[in-house]
Amino acid sequence: MTIPYKLHKNHLPNGADFYRARVRYNRVVDLDGVIETMDYRGSTITRADMLAVLEVFHQTLLYLLLEGNKVKTPFGVYGLTVKGNFEHTLDKFDARRHRLEITTKPGDRLQQEFVRKARAKKKQAIPPRLIPECYWNLAEPEAGDILCPGRMAKVTGHRLKFDPDDPEQGIFLIPARKSDHLASTSQAIRLNDVARNTGRELIFLVLSDLPVGLYHLEVRAVFGRHSLRTGRLEAELIVP
Numbered sequence: 001m002t003i004p005y006k007l008h009k010n011h012l013p014n015g016a017d018f019y020r021a022r023v024r025y026n027r028v029v030d031l032d033g034v035i036e037t038m039d040y041r042g043s044t045i046t047r048a049d050m051l052a053v054l055e056v057f058h059q060t061l062l063y064l065l066l067e068g069n070k071v072k073t074p075f076g077v078y079g080l081t082v083k084g085n086f087e088h089t090l091d092k093f094d095a096r097r098h099r100l101e102i103t104t105k106p107g108d109r110l111q112q113e114f115v116r117k118a119r120a121k122k123k124q125a126i127p128p129r130l131i132p133e134c135y136w137n138l139a140e141p142e143a144g145d146i147l148c149p150g151r152m153a154k155v156t157g158h159r160l161k162f163d164p165d166d167p168e169q170g171i172f173l174i175p176a177r178k179s180d181h182l183a184s185t186s187q188a189i190r191l192n193d194v195a196r197n198t199g200r201e202l203i204f205l206v207l208s209d210l211p212v213g214l215y216h217l218e219v220r221a222v223f224g225r226h227s228l229r230t231g232r233l234e235a236e237l238i239v240p
Contacts, residue, residue, distance in 0.1 A: 002121035009224075024123060065102060074109040078102060130231035132219050133157040138203070147173075147215065147239045150208035154201065155217065155233065161199045162221035168228055169220050170194070171204055176214035176236050188218070212239050 004026065007019040029037070035050050043050070061078060064071050071078040084098035106114070132155045137143040139151030147153065155171070162169040172188040193205035202219065217233040 002119045004121050004123045006123050072107065074107045076107050076110070077105050079104075128159055128223055128229075130159040130219055130221050130223075130229055131157045132160060132202075132217065132231050132233040135217065135233055135235060135237060145235050145237050147206050147210060147237045149206050149210045149239060151206055152195070152203060153206055154196075154203045155219065156201050157219075157231065159199055159221070159223075160202050160219050160231075161197055162219065164192075164194060164197060166222065169222060171202060172218045172220060173210070173215040173237070174218060176216055210239050214238050 004024045005021040006024055007021055010018045010020045031054070035047055035054075038050060039047065045053075061071060065078060065080060068080070070080070079102070081101050081103050082093070082098055083101055086098075134156045135145060136154040136156070137146055137148060137151075138154055139148045140146065162171075164170065167190070171191040171194065173191065174188045189207065189210070191204050191207065194202060195205070196203035215237045217237055218230050220228060220230045222228050
């Protein structure tokens with residue numbers, strides 16, 4: 001049993017030149033997963049009994065907290081806190097300015113056993129990638145990978161959102177190969193008219209004067225504070 005973690009650059013002012021670890025959970029386990037694990041580990045009570053016991057515990061815990069108690073169990077300590085500022089010593093709780101919340105922390109037994117048994121395992125930190133996956137010709141849906149100058153198009157994928165005010169970021173077309181038509185467009189061409197800019201979808205206007213030829217489509221965006229990353233669409237696009 002190991003706890004996976006990855007190292008990331010520490011961007012806090014007092015963390016210069018250091019890295020910090022982030023736990024990378026193997027999975028997220030809900031109540032059903034807890035019960036399945038209990039059953040897998042050889043519990044002698046039925047699933048229905050497990051659900052019933054947990055429901056009774058939930059209702060009992062809620063009752064005790066609503067009565068203003070602190071509850072200590074082997075696997076968790078449950079307390080209460082009041083959030084919000086009071087203006088003077090005669091001020092009273094006001095639901096518009098204050099709120100009651102439950103606090104939790106691991107119980108001593110759980111914490112001690114975890115510290116004794118836990119083992120950490122370092123994993124390689126893979127920087128997040130922006131991935132343009134599919135191109136859609138909105139003007140002519142049956143046209144496939146054709147760029148229609150002056151018409152709308154769409155790219156879908158992952159982590160595509162960019163800052164439109166940064167000229168280094170955005171949607172770019174790069175001529176796939178040199179030709180007479182592309183002699184004047186050897187540099188990347190930025191598409192400035194973007195109607196939708198989200199992590200999963202970009203909708204944009206293809207330049208009306210885009211020369212005939214083959215193009216690569218790239219999306220460039222900054223991750224974190226300074227890291228400019230590029231994702232290229234696998235398919236080549238064509239202006240016929």
